[in-house]
Amino acid sequence: MHSAVLLIEFGAIILALGLLGRIAGRLRFSPIPLYLLAGLAFGQGGLLPLGASEEFVATGAEIGVILLLLMLGLEYTASDLVSNLKTQYPAGAVDFALNALPGAAAALLLGWGPVAAVVLGGVTWISSSGVIAKVLGDLGRVGNRETPVVLSILVLEDLAMAVYLPIVTALVAGVSLAAGSVTLAIALGVAGLVLFVAVRYGRIISRFVSSDDPEKLLLVVLGLTILVAGIAQELQVSAAVGAFLVGIALSGEVAEGAHTLLSPLRDLFAAVFFVFFGLHTDPASIPPVLLPALALAVVTAGTKIATGYWAAKRAGIGVKGRWRAGGTLVARGEFSIVIAGLAVTAGVEPQLGPLATAYVLILVIVGPLTARWTEPVAARVTAWRRARRDGDGPAGPAPQDAVGARPETVEKVPLSKRQGPVEPSPVVD
Structure with a gap:
């Protein structure tokens, strides 16, 4: 009987996620907010609380986080990460200062303490x-000149996760300063060792994992990933x-083949992860933190736009491209929830989970809108201010390039995070 209920509940969850994903596709926006809302509906205090399948969903959620980070790693080569770290670290430092500090400050102002401040700083970063x-x-x-700037910032954020996550894990576990330092030293040592091995012996590792049979490749990569993830967790x-x-x-054809094979599994278990996070958030706890979440969303949307604008300017991109880069970076999503999930599981601060849920719901919806409209709105405001200054009356309509059309004169570049750093160049749009 218990097995039948589990199958019914889990089947209903997967079916509901599929329908929600289809709705999001029709509306042309990310399904993440719908998945979070589904978790709120199925969790404690929701419309239809689950019972039998919650433990199974929790295991699926852990696999979802592992697959999210695995697929992220497959997007990069070790040499690309090293190159970006050497040349783009100023943009990464500005990104951290402008976007992590507001979250940390908000947690301290709310009286949540330093651990919650570190966590909320990561959520907003x-x-x-x-x-x-x-x-x-x-x-x-895809081919716009500002796109490599956006991707370089994302690469730096993802690389920083390898250092940040062990710190958060140690903090939420309440370990001592000495134990936390040891954990961080181990994490940095392992990360450095893996980068070194990947640069020097990446082809040998990929050759060992490689297989012409998709089934064998899937099993080896998935098994290796879960095994290493378990060992890493055992080492804190x-x-x-x-x-x-x-x-x-992993690199080359092995990385491409694994990416193709694992993408459906990633999508399935990542959706389960978002539902699981929602399951642990009482819908009644969101209204009290809605105003702080909204204020934090407004502030950090502005700071992300400023980050992208500054980084694009440093790379020699024209004004229109700078605004486009800034607006594109606003969306928060999967990794903000991953970070908040660590604190929620450890019981750091009861209101942190609801605030993170509301914050991500706001920005995952607003993000695509800012990506589309930041540049044309900035162009119209600039034209209006120029008209007022020159006394020419109301500004006319913005040029076609300023209202969302892709410029035909931009240099095309491939959409891939497997690319070198963005070097400063003459200013172009």
Whole structure:
């Protein structure tokens, strides 16, 4: 009887997620907010609380986080990460300062303490790679000159996760300063070792894992990833970081083949993860934190736009491209929820989960809108201010290029995070 109820509940969840994903596709926006809302509906205090399948969903959610970070690692090569770190670290530092500090300050102002401040700083810091990649494709900006700038910032954020997640894991576990330092040292040592091995012996590792049979390739990569993630978690490093490093170590045809095979599994278990996070958030706890979440969303949307604008200017991109880069970076999503999930599981602060849920719901919806409209709105405001200053009356309509059309004169570049750093160049649009 218990088995039958579990199958019915889990089957209903998967079917509901599929229908929600279809609705999101029709509306052309990310399904993440719908998945979170589904979790709120199925969780405690929701419309239809689940019972038998919650433990199974929890296991699926862990696999979802592991697959998210594995697929992220497969997008990069170790040499690309090293190159971006060497040349684009100023943009990464500005990104951290402008976007992590507001979240940390908000937690301290709310009286949540330093641990919650570190966690909320991470929630507001990391942009959603998945949402942003989809937005770039939907808006036809794959070949725009500002796109490599956006991707470089995402690369730096993802690389920083390998250091940040072990810190958060140690903090929420309440370990001592000495034990936390040891954990961080182990994490940095493992990350450095994996990067070194990936650069020097990546082809050998990929050859060992490689197989012409998709079934064997899937089983070897998935088994290796879960094994390494488990070992990493046992060492108090972070299962997610372990999965990320496995992805980095694989390259070439093996990485491409694994990416193709694992994408459906990633989508399935990532959706389960978002539902699981929603299950642990009481819908009644969201209204009290809605105003702080909205204020934080407004502030950090502005700081992300400023980050993208500054980074694009540093790379020699014209004014229109700077605004487009800034608006594209606004969306938060999967990794903000991953970070908040660590704190929720550890019981750091009861209101942190609801605030993170509301915050992500707001920005995952607003993000695609800012990506589309930041540049044309900025162009209209600039034209209006110029008209007022020159006394020419109301500004006329913005040029066609300023209202969302993709410029035909931009230099085309491939959409891939497997590319070198963005060097400063003459200013162009």
